[in-house]
Amino acid sequence: MVAPVEGSSPERAKGIIAAYAGELYLYGGLPRFRVRPPHDPLQRFAYPENEGMFMKLGREAGEWEKVQYTGAMPQTPSRVKTGSAGAVHDGKLWVVGNFRMPTASLTDAQIEQEELPGDIDHDSIFTYCFRSNSWVQVKQHNPAPVRLYHRIAFYGNQLLMFGGEAQPFEPVAAELALWSFNLDSHVWTHVKPSGDLPHPKSATAFEVWNDAAYCLTCNLQTGLMEVSRLDLRSYIWKNLGSPGCAPTCRKAASMTVMQDQWVMYGGVWDGQTQNDLYVYDLVCERWSLVKPSGTATSRYNHMALAVNDMLFLVGGLRYHRGTHQLEQVTVIERLWQQPVSHIYERHPPAMVNCGLTSNLARMYDEQVLCDVDIEVEGMSLGAHRAVLAAASPVFHSMFSGGFSEGTCRRLTISGLAFEAMDLLLRYIYGCLGRHISGAQAFLLFQASDKYAVEECQAHCVRVLKANITVQSVFDVAQLAYMHQCDELLEACVGFAATVNDLAVILGSETSQRLLDDSRMQILHWFSSRTAERSPRKTSGASCTASPPRFALHSG
Numbered sequence: 001m002v003a004p005v006e007g008s009s010p011e012r013a014k015g016i017i018a019a020y021a022g023e024l025y026l027y028g029g030l031p032r033f034r035v036r037p038p039h040d041p042l043q044r045f046a047y048p049e050n051e052g053m054f055m056k057l058g059r060e061a062g063e064w065e066k067v068q069y070t071g072a073m074p075q076t077p078s079r080v081k082t083g084s085a086g087a088v089h090d091g092k093l094w095v096v097g098n099f100r101m102p103t104a105s106l107t108d109a110q111i112e113q114e115e116l117p118g119d120i121d122h123d124s125i126f127t128y129c130f131r132s133n134s135w136v137q138v139k140q141h142n143p144a145p146v147r148l149y150h151r152i153a154f155y156g157n158q159l160l161m162f163g164g165e166a167q168p169f170e171p172v173a174a175e176l177a178l179w180s181f182n183l184d185s186h187v188w189t190h191v192k193p194s195g196d197l198p199h200p201k202s203a204t205a206f207e208v209w210n211d212a213a214y215c216l217t218c219n220l221q222t223g224l225m226e227v228s229r230l231d232l233r234s235y236i237w238k239n240l241g242s243p244g245c246a247p248t249c250r251k252a253a254s255m256t257v258m259q260d261q262w263v264m265y266g267g268v269w270d271g272q273t274q275n276d277l278y279v280y281d282l283v284c285e286r287w288s289l290v291k292p293s294g295t296a297t298s299r300y301n302h303m304a305l306a307v308n309d310m311l312f313l314v315g316g317l318r319y320h321r322g323t324h325q326l327e328q329v330t331v332i333e334r335l336w337q338q339p340v341s342h343i344y345e346r347h348p349p350a351m352v353n354c355g356l357t358s359n360l361a362r363m364y365d366e367q368v369l370c371d372v373d374i375e376v377e378g379m380s381l382g383a384h385r386a387v388l389a390a391a392s393p394v395f396h397s398m399f400s401g402g403f404s405e406g407t408c409r410r411l412t413i414s415g416l417a418f419e420a421m422d423l424l425l426r427y428i429y430g431c432l433g434r435h436i437s438g439a440q441a442f443l444l445f446q447a448s449d450k451y452a453v454e455e456c457q458a459h460c461v462r463v464l465k466a467n468i469t470v471q472s473v474f475d476v477a478q479l480a481y482m483h484q485c486d487e488l489l490e491a492c493v494g495f496a497a498t499v500n501d502l503a504v505i506l507g508s509e510t511s512q513r514l515l516d517d518s519r520m521q522i523l524h525w526f527s528s529r530t531a532e533r534s535p536r537k538t539s540g541a542s543c544t545a546s547p548p549r550f551a552l553h554s555g
Contacts, residue, residue: 010051010064011328012315016086017303018093020130024057025067026303027095027128029315030082031328054128071135074126083148084124085161093128096161097147125181141187145179147172151206153213155232157183160191160213163200171201178230195237198228205255207262208232209282214262218249225249225264227280244286247278254304256311257282259462263311265335268300271321275299277335292335299329309466309491311335360387361431373410374425377418381425391428392451420447427456436460438467442479449483465491 015029052066085096125138150164159181166172174197180189198215205216213230224242253267262280275298277290302316313333319326370382388395399406424447426432445460473492480488
């Protein structure tokens with residue numbers, strides 16, 4: 001789902017975006033192609049008088065404003081700043097490296113080609129503490145590597161820095177690309193990994209997930225983006241190639257980690273600005289092209305931020321190929337990204353009967369050789385005891401435990417809708433589509449919990465979390481509480497908190513309707529009861545506590 005957000009962003013590209021306590025923060029960036037006075041091309045890069053290098057979108061005012069901070073910020077507000085790497089860690093915004101604009105004039109040709117001379121701060125690591133609203137320069141016991149347009153990520157007590165340029169337009173060599181800064185000793189160490197070293201020149205993203213770092217590069221021979229994985233325990237790089245539906249080569253796209261997925265949006269290549277959304281599953285290590293409902297704005301050199309399973313897109317540029325015009329993008333958009341199913345195993349078996357799944361699906365669709373009829377809401381579904389027992393421990397116990405269900409032809413199911421049972425059987429037989437809707441996940445979750453089909457239930461949770469909206473949050477919360485799914489309930493509570501904290505971003509009218517809804521009381525009551533109840537059972541169970549005495553469902 002693509003939705004515009006009320007308000008607009010400053011005209012920035014290549015900046016650093018962060019969120020804290022319901023406010024968006026924007027550091028640096030290039031205010032490209034502003035109207036300039038005659039004979040002063042540099043003014044095309046100057047911040048407007050009402051803007052600064054460090055800004056925030058406040059909850060109360062609903063407008064971008066300069067941050068009134070204490071301490072020493074990495075750069076004076078009178079000059080633009082880009083080329084730094086930034087990331088949020090331990091309640092602080094870390095800014096590493098710097099590109100300082102010169103006071104000398106630039107020619108139009110230099111501006112068009114982005115030939116921007118300048119000097120690099122050799123000793124620049126700064127942190128901004130959101131809670132104390134203060135900047136602090138981090139001391140280093142040995143000189144920091146000279147970098148700009150590099151990437152940083154955190155792993156344990158280490159700040160990892162990858163790629164970038166040692167001088168403008170001079171990418172670092174592959175063997176010099178990776179450095180580590182110890183957050184305790186404040187010492188830089190040159191890391192020398194082995195394996196298939198990715199080339200920093202074509203590296204467009206670098207992220208840490210679990211015990212591995214991932215790098216994204218462009219393969220000009222295949223025309224596709226490639227992923228390389230660095231094992232952070234052995235420091236060995238491995239080229240994973242472009243499995244699945246990989247994106248075509250591009251630069252200046254955004255890459256954001258959302259749970260266990262690496263999400264790419266936009267970018268530009270050969271003068272064409274993109275607006276597509278790709279997902280790299282970090283568990284299965286495969287690409288997928290995701291097509292959310294609605295059309296997002298094409299952009300590159302923009303900023304992206306993940307907040308509670310929502311992807312926010314801010315700023316950037318858009319090139320109009322037909323008219324050769326470069327436009328500054330100011331619209332802020334949010335995307336709800338439905339997770340892609342984990343249908344591929346990381347280590348598949350050496351031999352597998354590839355036709356088994358399709359044959360099972362055909363047997364269910366054509367109702368061939370069925371030995372049990374499942375009756376739900378007066379309608380019947382044919383199935384096979386062996387298949388059901390293999391998929392569900394509940395069915396296995398039912399058919400092999402000496403109960404009457406083990407021999408009776410007809411099995412009557414209560415407490416489920418017919419569509420929910422049909423969805424579960426289609427999942428078991430492998431004839432359910434890879435992508436399911438939020439409404440289907442709502443029904444399938446109930447059936448998979450009742451019969452303890454855990455992998456199916458886990459996927460339903462991912463889909464439901466990705467599709468929580470103002471309209472559905474209360475129904476999903478009730479479902480989560482009745483089935484004792486803390487992960488899903490916490491996502492609902494978190495969504496409500498996000499609407500509260502990011503009210504100005506989501507739109508004041510929409511958020512206020514949610515906050516004024518009487519059912520919010522039930523949602524918080526559910527949250528408080530979660531910590532008090534007993535551990536979750538294997539199969540679905542009714543909760544013993546009674547919720548407040550008014551309906552959770554909207555009417």
